[in-house]
Amino acid sequence: MSQPIPAFWNRRKIIQAGIGASLGIGGAAIAWSQRQSLISPQAAVKVPSTVPMHHGDRNHGSSISPTDMLRDFDRGTVTQENGRTVREFKLVAQSGELQLDKGNKFITWNLNGRVPAPTLRANEGDRIRIVFQNKGGHAHSLHFHGDHPANMDGIKPVRNGQVFIYEFDAKPFGVHLYHCHVAPVTRHIGKGLYGMFIVDPPTPRPLADELVLIMAGYDVNGDDKNELYAFNGIPHYYMHNPIAIQQDQLIRLYVLNMIELDIAATFHLHANLFTVNQTGRSPTVGSYETDVITMGTAERHILEFKYHETGKFMFHPHQDFMAEAGCMGYFDVIANA
Amino acid sequence: MKASTFIGLCLAGVSLSILSACSNSAPTTTTSSAPSSASPASADHAGMSHAKKININNALLSQLDKLEAKLGIPSLSNKIQSSRPYAKSEELVSKNVINQAQFDQIKDMVTIEEIALTGEAKDLDYMVKLGLMKGHMYVAKELLNLGKPDQAEPHIGHPVEEIYADVEDQLKERGVKEFKTSLMALQELVKAGAKDKAKVNAEFDTSMKAIDGAIAVLPEAQRKSPEFVIQVMNGLLDTANSEYGAAIADGKIKEAIEYQDSRGFVAYSNELYKGISSQIAAKSPDTGKKISVALKELTLNWPTPVPPAAPVKPTEEVSKLIKEIETSGQAIK
Numbered sequence: 001m002s003q004p005i006p007a008f009w010n011r012r013k014i015i016q017a018g019i020g021a022s023l024g025i026g027g028a029a030i031a032w033s034q035r036q037s038l039i040s041p042q043a044a045v046k047v048p049s050t051v052p053m054h055h056g057d058r059n060h061g062s063s064i065s066p067t068d069m070l071r072d073f074d075r076g077t078v079t080q081e082n083g084r085t086v087r088e089f090k091l092v093a094q095s096g097e098l099q100l101d102k103g104n105k106f107i108t109w110n111l112n113g114r115v116p117a118p119t120l121r122a123n124e125g126d127r128i129r130i131v132f133q134n135k136g137g138h139a140h141s142l143h144f145h146g147d148h149p150a151n152m153d154g155i156k157p158v159r160n161g162q163v164f165i166y167e168f169d170a171k172p173f174g175v176h177l178y179h180c181h182v183a184p185v186t187r188h189i190g191k192g193l194y195g196m197f198i199v200d201p202p203t204p205r206p207l208a209d210e211l212v213l214i215m216a217g218y219d220v221n222g223d224d225k226n227e228l229y230a231f232n233g234i235p236h237y238y239m240h241n242p243i244a245i246q247q248d249q250l251i252r253l254y255v256l257n258m259i260e261l262d263i264a265a266t267f268h269l270h271a272n273l274f275t276v277n278q279t280g281r282s283p284t285v286g287s288y289e290t291d292v293i294t295m296g297t298a299e300r301h302i303l304e305f306k307y308h309e310t311g312k313f314m315f316h317p318h319q320d321f322m323a324e325a326g327c328m329g330y331f332d333v334i335a336n337a
Numbered sequence: 338m339k340a341s342t343f344i345g346l347c348l349a350g351v352s353l354s355i356l357s358a359c360s361n362s363a364p365t366t367t368t369s370s371a372p373s374s375a376s377p378a379s380a381d382h383a384g385m386s387h388a389k390k391i392n393i394n395n396a397l398l399s400q401l402d403k404l405e406a407k408l409g410i411p412s413l414s415n416k417i418q419s420s421r422p423y424a425k426s427e428e429l430v431s432k433n434v435i436n437q438a439q440f441d442q443i444k445d446m447v448t449i450e451e452i453a454l455t456g457e458a459k460d461l462d463y464m465v466k467l468g469l470m471k472g473h474m475y476v477a478k479e480l481l482n483l484g485k486p487d488q489a490e491p492h493i494g495h496p497v498e499e500i501y502a503d504v505e506d507q508l509k510e511r512g513v514k515e516f517k518t519s520l521m522a523l524q525e526l527v528k529a530g531a532k533d534k535a536k537v538n539a540e541f542d543t544s545m546k547a548i549d550g551a552i553a554v555l556p557e558a559q560r561k562s563p564e565f566v567i568q569v570m571n572g573l574l575d576t577a578n579s580e581y582g583a584a585i586a587d588g589k590i591k592e593a594i595e596y597q598d599s600r601g602f603v604a605y606s607n608e609l610y611k612g613i614s615s616q617i618a619a620k621s622p623d624t625g626k627k628i629s630v631a632l633k634e635l636t637l638n639w640p641t642p643v644p645p646a647a648p649v650k651p652t653e654e655v656s657k658l659i660k661e662i663e664t665s666g667q668a669i670k
Binding site for chain 2: 109137138162
């Protein structure tokens with residue numbers, strides 16, 4: 001049976017619960033509070049709460065929340081082994097239903113019930129250990145971008161019911177991705193087996209409100225063309241749930257183009273310019289300013305900007321058919337008190 | 338676990354695993370920089386202290402039964418299986434599969450490291466992969482016969498795309514002539530519309546014979562052993578179960594590819610069962626009857642190669658039947 005996508009932890013609810021961990025909300029909550037403490041410097045960043053423009057069922061009944069996904073960085077279970085940091089992640093491939101809009105229910109192939117898959121994050125040089133279990137029926141694999149040995153390249157299929165443990169060093173720092181590499185890759189990625197992999201530089205980047213935006217396309221009728229597009233899984237989501245950000249605060253977008261079946265997407269931000277840090281390979285700042293950046297499939301960058309004006313500003317690929325078919329959203333710039 | 342050790346072991350690149358390497362109870366000393374898939378069979382017999390390690394992530398139920406027997410915990414094998422995956426052997430305790438005292442009794446028998454397959458486990462792994470290929474080919478042929486090369490194409494693609502790379506080393510090791518070229522040639526013909534039917538049929542037969550030839554390198558006694566075959570069936574039916582689930586949303590069959598994949602796996606499971614049913618019936622009529630009935634009922638869920646709009650039975654019922662076959666099959670020893 002296609003399992004419904006399990007409820008995604010609502011970050012705000014857990015934070016609101018405050019002492020959730022000690023109240024015994026559950027393992028996931030405890031893991032969360034540990035993760036929070038690891039990024040305590042970010043606590044200085046103001047994250048205004050998002051107010052939906054329209055009330056009602058804007059998730060279309062799907063239980064994944066693109067709002068939560070924006071700032072949800074999975075840093076894994078951390079242990080020290082032989083004097084080095086090991087980050088362990090568990091990723092389970094399975095299938096599940098995702099309501100894309102009122103008219104389209106899509107059968108996803110996903111990791112841990114999420115499309116996109118969890119955003120994995122580590123520091124350069126950490127040891128990464130991915131326990132990958134395939135419960136998806138088809139053979140799948142996890143191919144990471146970045147450096148690793150050939151036997152960890154994730155091109156070998158892992159058949160249904162099997163577990164494979166990938167292990168490699170997190171390097172080089174930058175914005176990377178991971179995805180299933182079983183052919184036809186277009187279908188395996190298009191169904192949802194992809195996620196971002198962020199490797200932080202040895203010297204942390206300046207404090208900023210950090211957000212993940214992954215562009216994807218959905219071929220809902222199997223005609224090898226995309227009918228719907230989305231940021232972070234659900235079409236049109238951020239049009240109805242604008243991303244609240246603080247006026248004059250540095251925003252760091254980690255943007256990935258994971259659209260299959262179209263050559264490229266040109267990310268555009270309204271009423272502003274951003275600096276482009278290509279593949280996040282500069283430890284400090286971007287190399288140039290623009291308000292449009294064309295990205296081929298799997299291309300990804302760090303884009304940084306601040307808004308001085310308040311109000312709602314759109315972002316979308318400037319292939320406008322993609323925008324109008326779901327890959328479009330608003331930032332809602334909240335005034336400083 | 339040392340990182341370097343892990344890499345060394347992973348070079349074996351296999352999934353279902355029993356360690357038969359010389360076990361001096363310290364796996365961290367088996368660092369190797371060379372592909373270790375060929376762990377010497379002779380190590381099996383090297384001495385009393387040599388325990389076969391069981392990979393708790395990938396071992397078959399029949400292998401996990403050794404742990405069940407050692408600890409005397411009913412249905413422990415199933416519990417270990419359902420709590421997968423494990424990042425460390427110790428997670429058997431942290432996931433409440435067994436307690437610390439029980440773990441201490443078996444900790445030298447278990448591992449999560451990739452280790453070379455040997456014996457029956459290796460044969461099973463090989464046979465399941467080839468069985469999946471057969472299933473894909475069965476349904477592909479049906480669709481070709483219906484004049485639907487566009488629908489047949491993914492099923493001719495799957496053996497190459499999903500399986501071949503995973504079984505290639507074993508084919509070489511067992512002296513099977515490569516047949517990827519033939520599978521790919523067939524795929525190209527079908528992609529191009531399967532216009533020359535005679536040519537497609539000839540290429541199809543070549544590929545099918547190659548797969549049958551690969552299966553035939555397994556000893557006949559193995560291929561006709563009910564215990565062996567039923568485990569192969571479990572592997573195929575588990576996969577059929579997941580794919581069937583991935584075909585259905587909102588009570589409708591939305592993805593023909595996954596429906597057809599699962600149809601092929603069930604079809605080949607039926608063929609496999611035919612070869613062992615009389616043996617099972619003779620040995621244990623009750624078990625034989627249970628499996629036959631469940632398998633027959635299961636097969637009704639794939640009435641045609643092109644899927645019906647609505648599933649015959651809900652996915653839960655299909656899962657239940659598959660579980661029934663698996664459970665009944667565990668009685669065959």
